[in-house]
Amino acid sequence: MANPKIGENITVCGYTFTWTKDHLSREEIEPFRQQYDILGAAALEKIQAIRQESEMKSTDVYEILREHHKSDPVLAKFWDEVHTVPKWVDWDQLARGQTFFYRYAIANIVGFALQGFMAENSAAPGVVEVLVRTGGFSTRMLLGRLLETFQWLIQVTQSAASIKPGGEGHIATVRVRLLHSSVRHRVLQLCQRRPDYFDTQTYGIPVNTLDSIHSISTFCCNPMWLQLPTFGSIPLDKGQIADYIAVFRYLGYLLGTPTSYFETVEKAKCTMESFLVHEVRTTETSRTVAYNFLECVTNLPQPFSVSSGFVAAGSRWINGDALCDELELERPGLIYRLSFVGFVVFATVLAWLQRIVPALDPYVVNFFRTKLYTGIVQRKSRTRFDFKYVPQMGRKTGKEAHAAKGQGSNKIMDIGLAEMVFLGILGGSVLGAVGAVVGLFKYTPNLLSLGRAA
Numbered sequence: 001m002a003n004p005k006i007g008e009n010i011t012v013c014g015y016t017f018t019w020t021k022d023h024l025s026r027e028e029i030e031p032f033r034q035q036y037d038i039l040g041a042a043a044l045e046k047i048q049a050i051r052q053e054s055e056m057k058s059t060d061v062y063e064i065l066r067e068h069h070k071s072d073p074v075l076a077k078f079w080d081e082v083h084t085v086p087k088w089v090d091w092d093q094l095a096r097g098q099t100f101f102y103r104y105a106i107a108n109i110v111g112f113a114l115q116g117f118m119a120e121n122s123a124a125p126g127v128v129e130v131l132v133r134t135g136g137f138s139t140r141m142l143l144g145r146l147l148e149t150f151q152w153l154i155q156v157t158q159s160a161a162s163i164k165p166g167g168e169g170h171i172a173t174v175r176v177r178l179l180h181s182s183v184r185h186r187v188l189q190l191c192q193r194r195p196d197y198f199d200t201q202t203y204g205i206p207v208n209t210l211d212s213i214h215s216i217s218t219f220c221c222n223p224m225w226l227q228l229p230t231f232g233s234i235p236l237d238k239g240q241i242a243d244y245i246a247v248f249r250y251l252g253y254l255l256g257t258p259t260s261y262f263e264t265v266e267k268a269k270c271t272m273e274s275f276l277v278h279e280v281r282t283t284e285t286s287r288t289v290a291y292n293f294l295e296c297v298t299n300l301p302q303p304f305s306v307s308s309g310f311v312a313a314g315s316r317w318i319n320g321d322a323l324c325d326e327l328e329l330e331r332p333g334l335i336y337r338l339s340f341v342g343f344v345v346f347a348t349v350l351a352w353l354q355r356i357v358p359a360l361d362p363y364v365v366n367f368f369r370t371k372l373y374t375g376i377v378q379r380k381s382r383t384r385f386d387f388k389y390v391p392q393m394g395r396k397t398g399k400e401a402h403a404a405k406g407q408g409s410n411k412i413m414d415i416g417l418a419e420m421v422f423l424g425i426l427g428g429s430v431l432g433a434v435g436a437v438v439g440l441f442k443y444t445p446n447l448l449s450l451g452r453a454a
């Protein structure tokens with residue numbers, strides 16, 4: 001698609017904005033498709049060589065890096081880079097930004113799943129082509145992979161200490177950077193054997209700089225403009241937005257991704273919008289990823305399981321019908337749509353209560369911070385971000401039915417427990433609103449006459 005004209009109004013995924021001279025042109029971002037994290041790749045190569053030569057007991061890439069960074073110049077450079085804190089980092093700001101994730105945890109998680117993953121990730125051609133080759137997107141593995149991503153997100157939002165050099169979130173991020181290098185190395189290795197294994201001309205180098213800037217933007221910009229604003233009117237201010245983006249600017253730095261695109265809120269917003277225009281394109285692979293995601297979340301154990309109608313209703317609410325039709329999502333019935341409206345009411349009312357009742361906010365933040373840490377980071381199967389889903393020649397994830405389909409599901413009328421609660425919330429709010437209006441009509445004349453008498 002050609003670049004839009006300055007002043008042109010554009011709508012992508014149900015989001016409308018005006019193209020300006022500050023947006024990124026296709027020509028500006030295109031070269032990034034053939035660029036990647038060279039230092040991370042060189043460090044991984046060294047680590048692999050050390051692993052082979054020394055017959056070390058450990059196969060853990062981070063451990064090898066820590067042991068050998070003093071003796072190897074490439075590893076020293078990599079180690080120094082990830083342990084040098086850029087001048088622009090303000091730890092107090094990052095700590096505030098980390099809190100944002102937990103303040104609106106429910107809206108953030110649902111937004112990430114339905115917009116960040118279902119729409120933007122599925123529709124980013126270069127990203128999905130890599131993902132279906134790692135096998136982590138088969139329905140058997142997908143839940144595990146999503147939990148791994150959340151594990152990282154929770155580790156990097158625990159506290160400022162966790163992302164300072166040597167902290168838990170910092171180490172996790174360095175591991176993820178090396179994991180990305182492993183994926184790239186493996187896909188390129190297979191390409192050498194069979195050039196048609198992965199089309200680097202069209203999709204670029206696997207895990208390239210363009211896709212990485214896009215992914216950082218999806219993590220930190222999408223909640224601000226594409227996700228939370230669609231849930232009614234969750235109170236967001238520029239300070240909160242700037243703080244959260246600053247967290248991901250720093251994480252992008254640790255991941256070897258250019259950070260200038262996230263220097264200010266304005267730049268970050270333009271970056272997100274530019275990528276919406278240039279990179280959101282559904283393909284057959286997008287439909288596969290969306291289909292498998294749906295299979296995965298609709299077959300979760302109760303009380304986490306949701307119906308495909310609810311996911312489709314939420315996705316259509318956030319992303320608009322055009323994209324969801326392209327992803328072949330169903331057109332859900334009224335009950336599912338109402339249930340999602342109940343969720344929106346819940347998320348908005350909770351957010352406003354946190355704003356109006358100051359004592360509630362730290363309680364909610366602390367509740368989600370500790371519960372998610374215990375439930376996800378401390379789970380038995382927590383990951384060290386090892387290279388598990390190794391791409392293999394001839395193996396590519398296609399649409400798959402979930403193995404647990406039809407077994408052990410206690411869903412009544414194909415509606416999950418959470419959905420029933422949201423329907424209840426909606427019903428309660430409607431009754432409350434009707435009661436308030438009736439009360440107003442009933443008592444206003446009395447109040448007016450009281451006022452006149454006074």
Ligand code: HEM
Binds near residue numbers: 213
């Ligand atoms: C720069 C922003 C990015 C962030 C913050 C990020 C985050 C993560 C995290 C936390 C993991 C480990 C957990 C998991 O397996 O899901 C991971 C793994 C992975 N990422 Fe990324 N990612 C980014 C960019 C990308 C891009 C651009 C691609 C391109 C396709 C990509 C492809 C992958 C793959 C294939 C894995 C799984 C490797 C495996 O477990 O075998 N990532 N990423």
